[in-house]
Each structure stands twice: as structure tokens, then as C-alpha cells.
Amino acid sequence: MKIPKKVLDRLGATVKVFQAVAVLQKTRDVSEADTVTLVKDILADSFGFDKYLELTSEQQIRGTYCDLAVKIDNKIRYLIEVKSAGVALNDSHLRQAVNYGANQGIEWVVLTNAIDWRLYRIKFGQPIDFEEVSSFNLTSVNLKNDDDLNRIFLLCREGLSSDAMDVFHQQAQLVNKFTIAQILMSDPAVAVVRKELRRLFPELKVEQEQILDILVNDVLKREVVEGDKVKETQLRLKKALQKIAKQTVAKPGQVPSTTPSTTASSVSAGESEA
Numbered sequence: 001m002k003i004p005k006k007v008l009d010r011l012g013a014t015v016k017v018f019q020a021v022a023v024l025q026k027t028r029d030v031s032e033a034d035t036v037t038l039v040k041d042i043l044a045d046s047f048g049f050d051k052y053l054e055l056t057s058e059q060q061i062r063g064t065y066c067d068l069a070v071k072i073d074n075k076i077r078y079l080i081e082v083k084s085a086g087v088a089l090n091d092s093h094l095r096q097a098v099n100y101g102a103n104q105g106i107e108w109v110v111l112t113n114a115i116d117w118r119l120y121r122i123k124f125g126q127p128i129d130f131e132e133v134s135s136f137n138l139t140s141v142n143l144k145n146d147d148d149l150n151r152i153f154l155l156c157r158e159g160l161s162s163d164a165m166d167v168f169h170q171q172a173q174l175v176n177k178f179t180i181a182q183i184l185m186s187d188p189a190v191a192v193v194r195k196e197l198r199r200l201f202p203e204l205k206v207e208q209e210q211i212l213d214i215l216v217n218d219v220l221k222r223e224v225v226e227g228d229k230v231k232e233t234q235l236r237l238k239k240a241l242q243k244i245a246k247q248t249v250a251k252p253g254q255v256p257s258t259t260p261s262t263t264a265s266s267v268s269a270g271e272s273e274a
Contacts, residue, residue, distance in 0.1 A: 078107075
């Protein structure tokens with residue numbers, strides 16, 4: 001994603017200072033209140049928010065409080081649950097932050113101890129669920145690394161203006177091991193493998209079903225072949241194919257492509273190795 005120069009300059013001028021302060025806070029095992037102050041300074045000086053107009057402390061949600069909230073044009077954009085710098089973030093901290101967001105109908109929640117920063121998206125279903133979208137360690141980020149910069153930019157004021165969180169999340173949903181695995185198991189991909197095998201070894205007799213069986217049972221890990229994430233990916237790919245089909249005028253006699261989910265489900269998964 002394109003990061004404005006003023007953001008790069010601001011991060012370059014402030015991040016090293018806050019890296020040192022965060023490490024010092026962890027060493028001294030300071031209170032949570034001190035870490036909240038540091039996080040607020042990072043949000044203002046590094047991430048570009050107005051400390052007095054866009055950052056609110058102790059945001060009340062149904063009788064309880066969240067440490068910080070980013071509020072722009074009277075709308076909360078994301079909540080921030082802060083733990084002291086010396087505390088390792090864990091699932092109980094996350095559940096607390098997610099509950100805050102779910103109660104207020106806020107989609108994005110950040111959990112941090114000023115060193116580790118984790119961005120989560122809440123899934124409003126039955127039951128409420130969540131997924132980690134991005135994370136970084138402030139003390140080890142490299143501002144010359146595009147991946148580190150992109151992850152920090154998601155939490156910046158300018159990132160909110162460009163809907164960077166949604167764009168990053170959408171790309172993460174599409175470009176991952178589950179999507180790649182399903183595409184590899186699709187009819188067109190398996191056909192390419194079969195064609196290449198026959199080109200290299202003309203005497204070889206191999207069917208697509210054999211190749212698919214090897215992919216499912218010997219090449220791909222079980223986690224990318226079965227499970228809830230796989231079902232979500234298959235549904236996403238099916239919708240993409242349906243969208244393409246609606247936009248494309250089929251040629252006479254053309255046979256519709258088989259969806260990756262249909263192909264994969266035709267072979268039962270066995271034990272996986274790599």
C-alpha cells in the first residue's frame with residue numbers, strides 16, 4: 001500500500017525514541033497507567049492522532065471501561081485495551097477487549113502492552129468471534145521493511161482515512177495458504193501438473209485423480225485441506241467463480257470450470273506430511 005511521505009517522516013523521527021522508552025518500561029515493570037500514557041503518546045506522535053480531540057481515555061461501555069478509543073467525527077474507529085509493558089499479552093486480555101468491541105458494535109480492537117501490538121477484527125455472529133488481522137513488535141520493527149511499515153500504517157490516522165484496515169484484511173483473506181491450497185487442488189491446476197508430467201515423461205500414464213490424491217494426502221498439510229478455514233475459503237472462491245460467470249458470456253459448447261471446493265471434496269483426505 002502507498003504510505004504518504006509525511007507518515008514515513010513522522011515514524012522515522014519518533015519510533016526509535018518510543019522503542020527505547022517501551023523497553024525501559026518493561027525493564028522497570030511499570031504500572032498499567034504508565035503504559036497507557038506511553039501508548040497515548042505513541043498514538044499521537046507516531047501514529048498521527050490528535051491527542052486531545054481523537055483519543056479518549058476510559059471509554060465506558062455498558063458499565064465497564066476500555067483503556068483508550070480512537071474517535072473521529074464522533075465515531076469510535078477502534079478500541080485499545082492496554083496492559084502494562086511487563087505483562088505478556090494472553091487470551092484473557094483479548095477476550096476482554098473483544099467483549100468491549102462487541103458490546104459497542106465496534107469492528108476493530110487493538111490489544112497492546114506498548115511493545116506488542118495486535119489488531120483484531122470482530123465477527124458479529126452467533127457466537128461472537130474474532131480473528132487476528134495484523135501484529136507487530138514495536139521494539140523490533142524495521143522502518144526500511146515494507147511489511148513492518150504496512151502493519152504500523154494500519155493503525156495510523158492516515159491509514160484510517162484510506163480504509164487501510166479493510167484493504168489489508170481483504171488481501172489477507174485472499175492471499176494465504178488456504179486459498180493457494182484450494183487453487184492447487186482445482187481441476188485447471190491439476191490439469192497443468194498432469195500435462196507437465198506427460199511432457200517430461202511421454203510414456204507415463206497418469207490421471208488427474210492420482211495427482212489430486214497425492215496433493216491432498218502427501219503434499220499439503222491437513223490444516224489447508226479440511227476444517228472451518230478451508231470451508232470459508234471454498235465458499236469465498238465459489239462466490240468469486242459465480243461472479244466471474246455472471247460477467248462472462250459463455251462461448252458455445254464451453255464447459256464451466258469446476259470450483260476448487262468441488263474438486264477437493266471429491267477426494268478423501270488422509271494423513272498429510274508437509
